Amino acid sequence: MDIKEIQNLIKFVAKSGASEVKLEMEDIKITIRTGSDKTETTIVQAAPIPNMHQAAAPVATQITVPVDSNVNTESNESKYITVKSPIIGTFYRKPSPDKPNFVEVGTAINVGDTVCVIEAMKLFNEIESEVSGKIVKVLVDDSSPVEFDQPLFLVDPS
Structure with a gap:
């Protein structure tokens, strides 16, 4: 197991x-x-x-x-959707150090938009949004390690 x-x-x-x-x-x-x-x-x-x-x-x-015991890691406001990490790795908000962040608080996103990159075993995996809406909160600091299913962003779908 x-x-x-x-x-x-x-x-x-x-x-x-x-x-x-x-x-x-x-x-x-x-x-x-x-x-x-x-x-x-x-x-x-x-x-x-x-x-x-x-x-x-x-x-x-x-x-x-x-x-x-609170397995649901969403914010107290149930109207927000949590974008979670699909893999273990290092979270990066930008594609490279000299480029701007993929998203900021207030950025409107659509399904399929890249919201961050997670580096795992020297591979940089673009993480795409599975929801449309507006970024309300970034829950992880840039260059921080993340776990599987860890919340990364809160999105307001309205």
């Missing part, structure tokens, strides 16, 4: 309203507990034995990750 599948599971559980979900597979155990103010995920995974000549049981590693 990869990190993307775990993130999707956490979001699904938080949205479902379940108080606790346990998932056990051959080499991994995941417990997700939701409360009134936070969601907590515990992942227990069997680690390989460093020296294969020893006859010992696998060592279990446990990671507890607090996660905001």
Whole structure:
């Protein structure tokens, strides 16, 4: 199970309203507990034995990750649409240092307009808007690292 599948599971559980979900597979155990103010995920995974000549049981590693229960990362104003990062990488507001920003607050955008660039593994990926509207807020600083599904911009579709 990869990190993307775990993130999707956490979001699904938080949205479902379940108080606790346990998932056990051959080499991994995941417990997700939701409360009134936070969601907590515990992942227990069997680690390989460093020296294969020893006859010992696998060592279990446990990671507890607090996660905001508010999975919907949109602004308090529900009329805004959030443009999110489709990949992990470094966020850039302009195509090159000597060029102007793709968009500013107040810029009108259409579906397919480039709003930023995200560099991942030396590849510069142009991120296109999937909505039309006006940029209300830029949520990430230029040259900052971003995660998958991290909010980048708020757009007013009206």
